Amino acid sequence: MSGSGESLPPEANEPPGGFGLSPDPLSDPVAYPHLSAIEIAEVAPFGEHCFFEKDQPLFSAGDYPFNSHLVLTGRVRIVDVSTGERVVFVRYGAGYFTGDIDLLTRRPSVVSCEAETDVEAIRLTPNQLRNMFIRKPQLGEKFWKSFQRRRELLLLSKFRGLSIYGRGDDKAALDAVQLLFRNSVPHEWFDTSKEENRLKLQQIREDVQSYPVVVHGSQVLFEAPTREQLADHLHLRQKLPSSTYDVLILGAGPAGLGAAVYAASEGLFSLVLDGLGPGGQAGSTSRIENYAGFPDGISGRDLAHLTYLQALKFGADFHVPSTVSDLDRRSNGLYRLRTIEGDYVLGRTVIVATGVSYGLLNVEGLKSLQGAGVYYSATKVEARLCRSSAAHVVGGGNSAGQAAMFLSQTADEVSLLVRGSSLRKMSSYLSERLLANKKVRIRYGSEVVGVDGVERICGLRIREPNGEIREEFTVGLFVFIGAKPRTDFLPQAIARDEKGFLLTGPEVALLAAWKEPRPPCSVETSLPGVFAAGDCRHGTAKRVAFAIGDGASAVASVHNFLGRPSSRQTGGEWRP
Numbered sequence: 001m002s003g004s005g006e007s008l009p010p011e012a013n014e015p016p017g018g019f020g021l022s023p024d025p026l027s028d029p030v031a032y033p034h035l036s037a038i039e040i041a042e043v044a045p046f047g048e049h050c051f052f053e054k055d056q057p058l059f060s061a062g063d064y065p066f067n068s069h070l071v072l073t074g075r076v077r078i079v080d081v082s083t084g085e086r087v088v089f090v091r092y093g094a095g096y097f098t099g100d101i102d103l104l105t106r107r108p109s110v111v112s113c114e115a116e117t118d119v120e121a122i123r124l125t126p127n128q129l130r131n132m133f134i135r136k137p138q139l140g141e142k143f144w145k146s147f148q149r150r151r152e153l154l155l156l157s158k159f160r161g162l163s164i165y166g167r168g169d170d171k172a173a174l175d176a177v178q179l180l181f182r183n184s185v186p187h188e189w190f191d192t193s194k195e196e197n198r199l200k201l202q203q204i205r206e207d208v209q210s211y212p213v214v215v216h217g218s219q220v221l222f223e224a225p226t227r228e229q230l231a232d233h234l235h236l237r238q239k240l241p242s243s244t245y246d247v248l249i250l251g252a253g254p255a256g257l258g259a260a261v262y263a264a265s266e267g268l269f270s271l272v273l274d275g276l277g278p279g280g281q282a283g284s285t286s287r288i289e290n291y292a293g294f295p296d297g298i299s300g301r302d303l304a305h306l307t308y309l310q311a312l313k314f315g316a317d318f319h320v321p322s323t324v325s326d327l328d329r330r331s332n333g334l335y336r337l338r339t340i341e342g343d344y345v346l347g348r349t350v351i352v353a354t355g356v357s358y359g360l361l362n363v364e365g366l367k368s369l370q371g372a373g374v375y376y377s378a379t380k381v382e383a384r385l386c387r388s389s390a391a392h393v394v395g396g397g398n399s400a401g402q403a404a405m406f407l408s409q410t411a412d413e414v415s416l417l418v419r420g421s422s423l424r425k426m427s428s429y430l431s432e433r434l435l436a437n438k439k440v441r442i443r444y445g446s447e448v449v450g451v452d453g454v455e456r457i458c459g460l461r462i463r464e465p466n467g468e469i470r471e472e473f474t475v476g477l478f479v480f481i482g483a484k485p486r487t488d489f490l491p492q493a494i495a496r497d498e499k500g501f502l503l504t505g506p507e508v509a510l511l512a513a514w515k516e517p518r519p520p521c522s523v524e525t526s527l528p529g530v531f532a533a534g535d536c537r538h539g540t541a542k543r544v545a546f547a548i549g550d551g552a553s554a555v556a557s558v559h560n561f562l563g564r565p566s567s568r569q570t571g572g573e574w575r576p
Ligand SMILES: Cc1cc2nc3c(=O)[nH]c(=O)nc-3n(C[C@H](O)[C@H](O)[C@H](O)COP(=O)(O)OP(=O)(O)OC[C@H]3O[C@@H](n4cnc5c(N)ncnc54)[C@H](O)[C@@H]3O)c2cc1C
Pocket: 250, 251, 252, 253, 254, 255, 256, 273, 274, 275, 276, 277, 278, 279, 280, 281, 282, 283, 284, 285, 287, 288, 289, 290, 322, 323, 324, 325, 353, 354, 355, 356, 357, 377, 378, 398, 399, 400, 402, 403, 480, 486, 489, 533, 534, 535, 536, 541, 542, 543, 544, 545, 547
């Protein structure tokens, strides 16, 4: 599913031009299934009867929370107001139900629904819907699939989400767009380095003081919002409950998302926190081809978004943006997390799935150009900035290879700078594809030794295999080397290897620091009740499938830990 409405380069499998949206959305039976009398009778006990008078709103765009309604008699219309005009998107009557994917993501409604006649309906709150999904899976699937398809249809229509106005080389604009992209918030980015976009903005606000400008319809919502302001406006952040979670999951990459699906589906009260949004590194890759079950490949963002929805369906809570800065164990054995955004939350156990970050290229001036031509991910957002130009990717592993393949769809030429003399660290399907790609130039024995640019990168200095330094123009330098685990914020009591990857299970069992009278669970760290999964864990294969499986395995360890009597109760002795 394409979750955002930004005008970005099409994916390889998308049709290049306009989309064949049917003039009558009701003719799409997945988006608008008509429920039989038997199905209506099955839904009824999950909700409440309600009545609306002609022209009364059932819910309005921006309402939060909002409900789904199964129409019993009368007719409703769905109205899109996002362009500043009222456009009736679809009308339907008895046997059809209202709602879309934001009932599950717990965000405000993006459209309005009005009673076109007097209406009798069954109202289902998001919690009632979830209850129905669990108890009536076949019926739930109809609602679930329809909500996803409806969002797709809406994005193909004239519907406009948020508009972001800002320059392509402005870090703050990129940051705002990244937040929306990662969280599948429909949006369109207007690069104000282009005259036409500046004029468009002038018609909405003449005296802009600071960028980026966030607009909905014809209303300016923010000038230069912080990440938190934007996230609060979109309800990406909920107020955290004071109650104690069974498991706190740090990171919403594949490992964290895998853990969330398994934890929530097995009845654990689970919270996922992420500094940006669901996806992690996988969310920054255009196509994952080695994930079982998807022979044609799947975009990392689609995989992440679907897994995120799956976790929500089972009742996991998400909190974004939420960068964990502290973890401490209280005297009662509970773990308390603190985030840089100022939140606190308690959990009985913790799964650390914070992955890795790239960027240890030791080149002067690189840091100040981060987000302004120097990138550590290659999504549609960055690819758009490289259109019809030259881009450079540093690295010889799968991440660099995927990034080079993806960027070659938009850039004129992509140089893949590999320090070694082969692509042996890369999966063979990927290296073969790169070798066959005429737009990708693989340059072995090459290293970046300097970058040029003040506000934005404009050039690179590259040391060639013969030692010669070559100056080259670039619009984007994409760095995928020196993966460093994001574990710095964790307490020292959690043992790591020399690079900072977390030690777990059998490795921990050998440590003198392990004092419990039981062996550690398979992915338990040296702090009892804290588990690690995915790329941040020592010795794991740095792959999507592995990370998802590792997340699930961490949940098995959580069960083991919670189900086991505490060491005080057993009083037993155990040594490796
Ligand atoms: C460009 C690219 C292409 C790739 N292509 C493939 C491929 O085709 N096939 C494949 O199998 N693998 C691929 N990989 C590797 C794969 O994406 C990773 O192995 C996988 O994403 C690891 O998952 P993870 O959940 O362990 O960590 P990550 O994906 O790194 O996710 C960690 C998450 O934790 C969050 N986080 C970090 N610190 C904190 C904190 N303090 N508080 C809150 N949140 C935090 C981050 O925001 C992030 O969302 C690719 C990687 C890249 C970069």
